[in-house]
Amino acid sequence: MFKKFSPNKLLALNNKYIRVLIFLMILIFLLGLVFALFISPPDYIQGDSVRIMYVHVPSSFIALGSFAVIGLASILNLIFKIKIAPLIAKSIAPIGFIFSITSIVSGSLWGKPTWGIWWVWDARLTSMLVLVFFYLAYIISWKYIKDLEKANRVSSIIGILGLLNLPLIKYSVDWWSTLHQPSSINFTSSSTIHYTMLIPLAIMFLGMVIYSFIIFLMRYKTDLMIIKIRKRNN
Secondary structure: OHHHHOHHHHHOOOHHHHHHHHHHHHHHHHHHHHHHHHHOOOEOOOEHHHHHHHHHHHHHHHHHHHHHHHHHHHHHHHHHOOOHHHHHHHHHHHHHHHHHHHHHHHHHHHHHHHHOOOOOOOHHHHHHHHHHHHHHHHHHHHHHOOOHHHHHHHHHHHHHHHHOHHHHHHHHHHHOOOOOOOOOOOOOOOOOOOHHHHHHHHHHHHHHHHHHHHHHHHHHHHHHHHHHHHHHHO
């Protein structure tokens, strides 16, 4: 898998492909917004506030998925010394951080009309906030630790430790009594969400995934170019 992200392949990637991805992303987002705002029905209890779900849920998935990749890359970096792994994780970290913030903010906007309160320290929200701090610690370690070897080691340890928080986020609503509703989307059993809401949710998720991939490619290529310039100057 990591061979596909080798420096030579990524640097040779034509900007035309990124423009195609951007065009595809815009089309998917437009389709998703039409479904989410106009075609999908309001919830019989929550009303139109349920439409926040189409931003909140995909953001949460991407935030968790991004840190899972960071954790895996950190393990491969420390154990197998795969040099490209920390660069991939470093490029993904800001994306996951933004989506984790988006998840919390949109969740608060959704929680106010649903629960009557902007924030509550339940297990799901607290563990999600912990994820934000793991993202911050990972990003800061690369930014402020000048010794690259030390930054690589410290960030990898943070990435591995952060993996322990992901099951807490996922299963917090099952392990503890919380205000947060149980997951309506299940990959191991049938989902409880109606298809009229599941379709726009899937479309918005796909659009956000493509957006994340575009930003990742741009950051990854930029970091590779910086590394090559540094090597030339040295």
